[in-house]
Amino acid sequence: MRLGWRDKTMLIKKGAEASLYLETWHDRKVVMKRRLPKRYRIPELDHTIRSQRTAHEPSIIHKAKEAGVPTPTIFMVDVADANIVMEFVEGKQVKEVLDTVSLEERLRLSRLVGRMIGRLHKHGIIHGDLTTSNMILTPHGKVVFVDFGLSERSKELEPKGVDLHLMKRALQSTHHKHAKECFKAVMEGYSEAMGKEKTKQVTAKIREIEKRGRYVAER
Amino acid sequence: MPANNPADSYCLGIESTADDFGAAVVSFDGKVLSNANDAYMPKEGGIHPREAARHHAEVAEKVLAEAFQTATVKPRDVSLVAFSQGPGLGPCLRTGATAARALASYLDVPLVGVNHCVGHIEIGKLATGAKDPVTLYVSGGNTIVSAFEAGRYRVFGETLDIAIGNCLDVFARAVGLQQRSGMPFGAVVEELARKGKRFVSLPYTVKGMDLSFSGLLTAAVQAFQSGKYSLEDLCFSLQEVAFSMLTEVTERALAHTEKPEVLLTGGVAANRRVQSMLEVIAKEHDARFCVVPLSLAADNGAMIAWAGILAYRSGVSTPIEESYVNVKWRLEDVYAPWVEG
Numbered sequence: 001m002r003l004g005w006r007d008k009t010m011l012i013k014k015g016a017e018a019s020l021y022l023e024t025w026h027d028r029k030v031v032m033k034r035r036l037p038k039r040y041r042i043p044e045l046d047h048t049i050r051s052q053r054t055a056h057e058p059s060i061i062h063k064a065k066e067a068g069v070p071t072p073t074i075f076m077v078d079v080a081d082a083n084i085v086m087e088f089v090e091g092k093q094v095k096e097v098l099d100t101v102s103l104e105e106r107l108r109l110s111r112l113v114g115r116m117i118g119r120l121h122k123h124g125i126i127h128g129d130l131t132t133s134n135m136i137l138t139p140h141g142k143v144v145f146v147d148f149g150l151s152e153r154s155k156e157l158e159p160k161g162v163d164l165h166l167m168k169r170a171l172q173s174t175h176h177k178h179a180k181e182c183f184k185a186v187m188e189g190y191s192e193a194m195g196k197e198k199t200k201q202v203t204a205k206i207r208e209i210e211k212r213g214r215y216v217a218e219r
Numbered sequence: 220m221p222a223n224n225p226a227d228s229y230c231l232g233i234e235s236t237a238d239d240f241g242a243a244v245v246s247f248d249g250k251v252l253s254n255a256n257d258a259y260m261p262k263e264g265g266i267h268p269r270e271a272a273r274h275h276a277e278v279a280e281k282v283l284a285e286a287f288q289t290a291t292v293k294p295r296d297v298s299l300v301a302f303s304q305g306p307g308l309g310p311c312l313r314t315g316a317t318a319a320r321a322l323a324s325y326l327d328v329p330l331v332g333v334n335h336c337v338g339h340i341e342i343g344k345l346a347t348g349a350k351d352p353v354t355l356y357v358s359g360g361n362t363i364v365s366a367f368e369a370g371r372y373r374v375f376g377e378t379l380d381i382a383i384g385n386c387l388d389v390f391a392r393a394v395g396l397q398q399r400s401g402m403p404f405g406a407v408v409e410e411l412a413r414k415g416k417r418f419v420s421l422p423y424t425v426k427g428m429d430l431s432f433s434g435l436l437t438a439a440v441q442a443f444q445s446g447k448y449s450l451e452d453l454c455f456s457l458q459e460v461a462f463s464m465l466t467e468v469t470e471r472a473l474a475h476t477e478k479p480e481v482l483l484t485g486g487v488a489a490n491r492r493v494q495s496m497l498e499v500i501a502k503e504h505d506a507r508f509c510v511v512p513l514s515l516a517a518d519n520g521a522m523i524a525w526a527g528i529l530a531y532r533s534g535v536s537t538p539i540e541e542s543y544v545n546v547k548w549r550l551e552d553v554y555a556p557w558v559e560g
Binding site: 041173 | 463472499
């Protein structure tokens, strides 16, 4: 990557799919999302996966904004090298805060997250990786959805159910103490954006997906 | 009751979830003294549960005798009987459970029902010294990425349809490959894959942390039927896509949990290509890479015995009247008080 403007670079998150670097870009604090080659994959497969995801992600981030969901501003996309330069969002990961705040705040936050997911789904955006580490709580109390690397467009019921099923699973594995109440609040918020009828359908779908899972007692 | 010295206390483990009937004697200090096995080999097609169960009933006596002989332990010296209680094929599980119940009541020792998935994880930890790993458990029946958190092995990702081992087996059968003793389908595919050169694009399906192999299987079989690609290239491509999916999800779990180790376990762990992929991500995340030894990779009695010992020592046992098998027993439903975390 030829970044003439780079003066200092700091790795802020080494994810599985991409690494995030904090950079200064035209006097702006930015995040550079780099999908570095994965040495475990053969180059053909690796290049296809990285460039497809790099081209795809900014367009979906833009669509999310249209749906009224806060996402980082995209400044530059380099498909060939699989890099995206975007706004640095100040705040904390919802993952860090969710277990430490008061019950009331936890439920408010969960409802807000749910409302944002509802907006995404209403506009045919499936996030694909709804975990609390992919959501940033800003000092102004907004929740910014940051990682759309696995997202897809769909109006179908099935992927909406899978999306929320993943959210539920993320809550259970990372916030197991509060998973139940949080997910309930997420669905309340979801209902505010999607409407009662659609939410009912999605809830039924989630249940169906859960039963589809392996070794589920009630089937 | 176990003798005071753990090295002089023995557990008999019986494994019978699928095609393998295994029996092993393991000492309470973690020495695998024997690990006898007899696998049901269908002439064609996959595992027929009833036929497999019949096989298990036929070989049980022989396999149990071998386990005791090799270990040079008398049945009377056993202080615990452990058996795989689930998940698995009902008729097969029931055959093993019946043998375990009979032996426990005859010898008048406690019985412990073990979750098969826990068995694979625990034997991997015992054999490699891993303490708190992210585990990729891959076999003919299961594909699970898990890590211990708050009393249980949590499932971070799993297959939404078929297991990776099942995907490889069905592909191998569909393209007319034969398995031999000591050379299961997975090994046959691996051997051919090493000769593959050209990558054939196949569907890569990761949904968050979960995986799907059924579309990949169909596409690979159809690609073979089209006659446009060599079998070597298809085996190579199938492995590359499937194992990259597994590695991606395992890496996500590793990045998320920041655990210090990666453990590869289960029958498919014998595949050197998947081993090499996981080793790369372990290194990149400063985690130690651990792989279960070949002798303990596939279903075996030793893993059941060892998991039984761990459970029993932490106060878990299974009264005979509660020892019914649980064919859909999920990994995360097992409370694991023996694990520190």
